[in-house]
Amino acid sequence: MEAGEAKSKKAGGSRLCCICNQRRPVLKRPKTLQQICRECFYEVFEEEIHQVIVGNRLFKSGERVAIGASGGKDSTVLAYVLSELNRRHNYGLDLFLLSIDEGITGYRDDSLETVKRNEVQYGLPLQIVSYKDLYGWTMDEIVKMIGLKNNCTFCGVFRRQALDRGAALLKVDKLVTGHNADDIAETVLLNILRGDIARLSRCTSITTGEDGPIPRCKPFKYTYEKEIVMYAYFKKLDYFSTECIYSPNAYRGFAREFIKDLERLRPRAILDIIKSGEDFRIATTTKMPEQGTCERCGYISSQKWCKACVLLEGLNRGLPKMGIGRPRGSGNDQKDTKARSTAKSIESKQCGSLEF
């Protein structure tokens, strides 16, 4: 980098982009702190994602791929970059936008308007699936019943399944999400803080759910959030930037701030946390959950009933805490112990978790 910096200085003292050494730099690249021009930024940003896609063999030619589109910066940049790369490198993919409408007035209704505009701007067909249609409840109704305390648990569990159901409607081979390097580093840290070894071993995988109905990929696994924001800004992409009105989530917020502090001191910290997560060895004596199917809805589950069914049963019986705290007298009566362990394992689920 020192050589690059020296090179980037012109004879007269004014700096030049340390990649092309021709144009004036307009930004300091967050990942490397290099001073670079806009054109070189676009190029390195897109090329790194292309290399991740190719290096990890994320897609096969002819596949139908749904992009989980929330209207936020990450998934908007993902939709834009993936359709560019698909054209440029002839990936041969059929791309779709898939949005889950959680039913949050003043948040998701507005962000869905953004996705509808993206549908036209990027020429990608859009499928919207709502909690109301799938589960009979909107998040507004759930919050009215349960309050603000555990609402992220319901939302995260339902969203995970809703994305699978939407992907099945679209008959896609894969689902991609805009989870970025910061999200993954944060989840590594949270799983360590919670002692959740099963999730720790999964959360750094670039592709998950290969044994389930539809595999999920994270092409932004190594892409820094700050660079995504810069890319969206310079490209003037149309995205929605408001935080969810129901997600206070202090614990995750603390981990996020901690990672941002580390990044300020040493940008590589994010990549190093991901690497540590990847290299953790799980002791052979650690008991891992066994994958099966929910007896009620047939969805993938490591328990008798999947998490969505346990939560939904509680909502429908007017006992919303059933799926959160100690379940009493559910349809799982004979397997009360199992139901309790399901409830316990979802207790720690939070909004923004990679588990969806």
Ligand SMILES: Nc1ncnc2c1ncn2[C@@H]1O[C@H](COP(=O)(O)OP(=O)(O)OP(=O)(O)O)[C@@H](O)[C@H]1O
């Ligand atoms: N309602 C939704 N519909 C479809 N996909 C979603 C939805 N919510 C989240 N996702 C997918 O999950 C990824 C991570 O979601 P998260 O809630 O962590 O949001 P984020 O980091 O703010 O991302 P974004 O900026 O795309 O909203 C998103 O990038 C998107 O691909």
